[in-house]
Amino acid sequence: MSDSEPPYPPIVKGASFLLAWRLDGRKVLLIGGGLVASGRLYYLLEAGARVTVVSPRKRLHPETAYRIDVSNPDDIIYEDRDYVGPEEDKLHVTDYDMVLTAIDEVGLSRKVCIACRQARVPVNVADVPPECDFYFGSQLRRGPLQIMVSTSGRGPKIASLIRKQIEASLPSDVEEAIDSVGKLRGELRQRAPGTGGPLGQKRMNWMIGICDAWRLDELGGMTPEVRKQLLDEGWNKDGKILSPKDVGLKSGIAGWLADTRTKVVDALGGGDMQVLKAGVTGFVLGAVIPGAIYIGSLYQRRR
């Protein structure tokens, strides 16, 4: 590094501040019930928010109507009417942790935005960037894994295309791997409880070591017995990091193929290997291709 080179990356302004907002049990006001609102509502409910939807029933998008009809009243409070404005309406933006509008009345949305900003309540006016304190992004979820793509408002369709590419490239066992790591972290914390300090550092180093030493598919296949072995013979012995090989698992593609063959042969009660390989390949392609098309269509929720 030359003397003039800065030691850390330069600041390039213009980004959004990305975070994972914990909305569980929080109150959100959603004004509008059309196509755009139906997408907002879906993500809010997945995050456990308590949503008040104000929108006349006659123009509800079918998905919004469905969510209202099947949801627990703790999750959605529905008001079948027009929202009349921050001054006039009986609902006050100050009573909410977040306000979203997805209506085709630009002037009314602007008033909502002004009221929210005065009260410092975060607001998103669908498709009006200057009236958004935060943008929505193109999202995907596989259980605990969530990915959001933002183009900083420049090209939402590009965000959607990139999200689909990411979706197609994700390993199929990513969810299992995250679940396994979550369980292992929980079990480690039971053995070594507490927050911060040298123990916290040791715990973190050990978890980082395990995640580096095991492939995603290996993590995903970790049984409760293997987790116990990692803790008994690794963590409890000077924080040693055991590899898949150390706990008796075959590593690499050969191990994966051997494991798969054993599982499939077991499931079928034995059989000829060539027929089996062709069958497995056909089955995998048959499952993956319609699966990808289904996932793709699930997310085509706009326009």
Ligand SMILES: C[C@@]1(CC(=O)O)C2=NC(=C\c3[nH]c(c(CCC(=O)O)c3CC(=O)O)Cc3[nH]c(c(CC(=O)O)c3CCC(=O)O)/C=C3\N/C(=C\2)[C@@H](CCC(=O)O)[C@]3(C)CC(=O)O)/[C@H]1CCC(=O)O
């Ligand atoms: C990602 C996604 C999430 C969601 O909304 O759930 C999202 N827009 C999506 C799709 C989409 N939106 C539009 C098109 C038509 C093509 C086009 O116009 O380019 C398509 C494509 C399509 O429908 O396929 C029209 C549009 N959108 C905005 C404007 C206003 C402007 O740009 O000035 C206009 C023009 C209106 C007009 O011309 O009248 C603005 C915003 N849209 C955002 C999010 C925020 C920035 C996101 C980012 O940083 O990338 C931001 C700033 C504010 C916000 O709404 O939060 C979702 C994809 C979901 C998915 O498929 O996975």
Ligand SMILES: NC(=O)c1ccc[n+]([C@@H]2O[C@H](COP(=O)([O-])OP(=O)(O)OC[C@H]3O[C@@H](n4cnc5c(N)ncnc54)[C@H](O)[C@@H]3O)[C@@H](O)[C@H]2O)c1
């Ligand atoms: N859908 C698109 O193609 C598109 C494109 C660009 C921008 N937008 C913008 O996104 C927003 C919503 O789009 P959409 O596709 O969901 O529209 P939409 O027409 O499907 O839905 C609008 C909803 O808002 C409700 N509404 C209108 N006035 C209301 C009020 N005062 N109180 C409560 N509810 C009210 C309607 O009853 C309807 O349910 C609009 O601002 C629209 O201009 C949409």
